[in-house]
Amino acid sequence: MHPYESIRTEMLRRINDQSWPAGFTLPREEDLAEEFGVARGTIRRALASLSEAGLIERKRRAGTRVVDRRGHRSTLTIPIVRHEIEARGGQYGYRLICVDEAAASPLDKTLFEGAPLRHVRCLHLSDDKPFQLEDRLINLDAVPDAADETFDTISPNEWLVQRAPYSFIRTGLRAELAHQIDQDHLGLKAGAPVFVIERQTRFRDAPLTSVRLSNRADEFEIVTESGDLL
Amino acid sequence: MHPYESIRTEMLRRINDQSWPAGFTLPREEDLAEEFGVARGTIRRALASLSEAGLIERKRRAGTRVVDRRGHRSTLTIPIVRHEIEARGGQYGYRLICVDEAAASPLDKTLFEGAPLRHVRCLHLSDDKPFQLEDRLINLDAVPDAADETFDTISPNEWLVQRAPYSFIRTGLRAELAHQIDQDHLGLKAGAPVFVIERQTRFRDAPLTSVRLSNRADEFEIVTESGDLL
DNA sequence: AGCTTCAATATGTCTATACATATTAAGGGG
DNA sequence: CCCCTTAATATGTATAGACATATTGAAGCT
Numbered sequence: 001m002h003p004y005e006s007i008r009t010e011m012l013r014r015i016n017d018q019s020w021p022a023g024f025t026l027p028r029e030e031d032l033a034e035e036f037g038v039a040r041g042t043i044r045r046a047l048a049s050l051s052e053a054g055l056i057e058r059k060r061r062a063g064t065r066v067v068d069r070r071g072h073r074s075t076l077t078i079p080i081v082r083h084e085i086e087a088r089g090g091q092y093g094y095r096l097i098c099v100d101e102a103a104a105s106p107l108d109k110t111l112f113e114g115a116p117l118r119h120v121r122c123l124h125l126s127d128d129k130p131f132q133l134e135d136r137l138i139n140l141d142a143v144p145d146a147a148d149e150t151f152d153t154i155s156p157n158e159w160l161v162q163r164a165p166y167s168f169i170r171t172g173l174r175a176e177l178a179h180q181i182d183q184d185h186l187g188l189k190a191g192a193p194v195f196v197i198e199r200q201t202r203f204r205d206a207p208l209t210s211v212r213l214s215n216r217a218d219e220f221e222i223v224t225e226s227g228d229l230l
Numbered sequence: 231m232h233p234y235e236s237i238r239t240e241m242l243r244r245i246n247d248q249s250w251p252a253g254f255t256l257p258r259e260e261d262l263a264e265e266f267g268v269a270r271g272t273i274r275r276a277l278a279s280l281s282e283a284g285l286i287e288r289k290r291r292a293g294t295r296v297v298d299r300r301g302h303r304s305t306l307t308i309p310i311v312r313h314e315i316e317a318r319g320g321q322y323g324y325r326l327i328c329v330d331e332a333a334a335s336p337l338d339k340t341l342f343e344g345a346p347l348r349h350v351r352c353l354h355l356s357d358d359k360p361f362q363l364e365d366r367l368i369n370l371d372a373v374p375d376a377a378d379e380t381f382d383t384i385s386p387n388e389w390l391v392q393r394a395p396y397s398f399i400r401t402g403l404r405a406e407l408a409h410q411i412d413q414d415h416l417g418l419k420a421g422a423p424v425f426v427i428e429r430q431t432r433f434r435d436a437p438l439t440s441v442r443l444s445n446r447a448d449e450f451e452i453v454t455e456s457g458d459l460l
Numbered sequence: 461a462g463c464t465t466c467a468a469t470a471t472g473t474c475t476a477t478a479c480a481t482a483t484t485a486a487g488g489g490g
Numbered sequence: 491c492c493c494c495t496t497a498a499t500a501t502g503t504a505t506a507g508a509c510a511t512a513t514t515g516a517a518g519c520t
Contacts, residue, residue: 002480002502002503002504003503003504004503004504012395016395028469028470028471029470029471030470038504038505039504039505039506040505040506041503041504041505041506042503042504042505044471044472045503045504047471052282058470058471058472059470059471059512059513060469060470060471060472060511060512060513060514061468061469061470061471061511061512061513061514062469062470062471062512062513062514063469063470063471064470064471069391073307073308073310074307074308074399074401074429075305075306075307076305076306076308076401076403077303077304077305078303078304078306080303161299165246167457167459168455168456168457169304169455169456170453170454170455171304171306171453171454171455171456172451172452172453173306173403173425173451173452173453174405174425174447174450174451174452175404175405175406175423175424175425175426175447175450176405176423176447177423177447191421193405193406193407193423193447194405195403195404195405196405199304217404217405217406217423220404220405221402221403221404222402222403222404223400223401223402223403224400224401225398225399225400225401226398226399226401227397227398229397232472232473232474232510233473233474234473234474258499258500258501259500259501260500268474268475269474269475269476270475270476271473271474271475271476272473272474272475274501274502275473275474277501288500288501288502289482289483289500289501290481290482290483290484290499290500290501290502291481291482291483291484291498291499291500291501292482292483292484292499292500292501293499293500293501294500294501461520462519462520463518463519463520464517464518464519464520465516465517465518465519466515466516466517466518467514467515467516467517468513468514468515468516469512469513469514469515470511470512470513470514471510471511471512471513472509472510472511472512473508473509473510473511474507474508474509474510475506475507475508475509476505476506476507477504477505477506478503478504478505479502479503479504479505480501480502480503480504481500481501481502481503482499482500482501482502483498483499483500483501484497484498484499484500485496485497485498485499486495486496486497486498487494487495487496487497488493488494488495488496489492489493489494489495490491490492490493490494
């Protein structure tokens with residue numbers, strides 16, 4: 001147990017037992033350093049950890065305050081299809097469905113402001129069973145190479161990550177009833193629920209790609225465990 | 231732009247343009263410090279930032295390596311109902327449905343290994359319209375005070391957070407078809423989809439509470455934007 | 461009152477140095 | 491050949507001092 005860790009634990013105790021109640025402004029770093037008998041840097045290390053965990057908020061000149069959290073702000077990571085499938089012991093498979101077909105996409109094209117687009121629809125399989133349907137638009141102005149790629153062996157997801165760095169991501173999670181294309185490709189009946197992940201990535205204000213990932217609700221769940229401090 | 235920030239940007243550039251490809255082991259901190267003409271602490275600050283963002287992995291003695299990410303590992307934060315509702319300009323409302331009624335709960339009681347339980351079911355409303363149904367089990371061994379609380383004015387969520395510190399959280403997100411209780415209380419027809427959040431919290435290996443939050447799929451979406459570094 | 465200016469202040473960053481410690485790689489014995 | 495010991499090494503932590511900078515709150519002006 002390093003000094004900064006035991007200091008953090010003690011601070012956690014004070015927050016939990018309301019010695020430092022929500023909204024309370026804690027002493028200055030220098031005073032804390034004196035109280036705990038360590039250097040200011042060590043105090044900062046402990047405070048940084050609590051700050052990352054969202055338990056305190058720090059502002060220059062204003063000081064450090066205990067966050068008033070009536071609920072928790074847990075963060076979770078969205079798995080990558082291939083990893084998700086392999087983690088369950090399944091055999092990952094990929095199948096291209098169509099490229100640039102006139103078929104209507106559930107995605108919103110207006111985000112790209114008229115830029116030339118590539119439209120790819122493909123399927124991620126687990127043990128040859130449909131697992132996730134991917135419907136994607138790619139901005140050819142921002143990623144010109146995508147015009148020459150057939151995507152018949154590599155998924156646009158993996159292709160893009162290797163080629164196009166992104167600087168901004170927007171992710172949305174929803175529950176929906178299966179669209180027609182979900183029913184067709186995921187083998188679902190009308191009225192079945194699907195878990196939908198929609199994601200848009202940009203690079204320096206230029207929209208790169210927009211994707212809708214739909215999953216069979218009976219086989220898909222996003223799970224995260226966060227064994228916090230303490 | 232502080233030194234550590236511009237150093238981080240330069241490192242990002244090298245990762246993106248494959249000067250530092252996936253799997254690559256970067257130079258030691260001391261060498262980097264010499265190259266960039268700063269102290270080792272400044273290099274560490276930049277590396278810590280990249281490490282948090284999940285772009286590099288660091289291990290003692292082994293060095294620092296660029297993570298091989300075929301996809302992205304975006305992290306998102308789950309909103310708190312009340313905040314979610316108020317953020318949309320709605321008026322938050324709370325209504326208790328029942329406590330300790332024999333009614334079957336969709337939750338798994340076996341997690342608590344026979345401990346005495348409190349069962350609470352309640353509703354979170356937006357402008358008097360049902361928004362989220364909460365179904366919760368509380369371990370009375372771990373939180374004895376919960377036996378005396380009626381929960382008729384305060385939601386168990388807020389009550390618990392103020393009283394019982396947690397050290398571990400497990401969260402699951404799913405799409406489901408509305409159960410009977412979802413239909414009854416959220417005003418849904420049979421066959422409607424719901425977005426379900428299930429969460430279990432523990433404190434030092436003792437299970438504290440388990441909750442199922444179901445939301446009308448047509449009104450609920452979890453969204454996060456991460457405007458990362460760069 | 462309302463507005464601007466300005467100094468006080470707590471956090472943020474940087475440097476330089478020393479020591480701690482996990483982990484790997486090499487060496488030595490069975 | 492395998493297991494154990496041991497030393498080398500890159501990251502992790504701690505210290506102490508200096509300076510930077512965002513914000514606040516008060517003083518002064520209109």
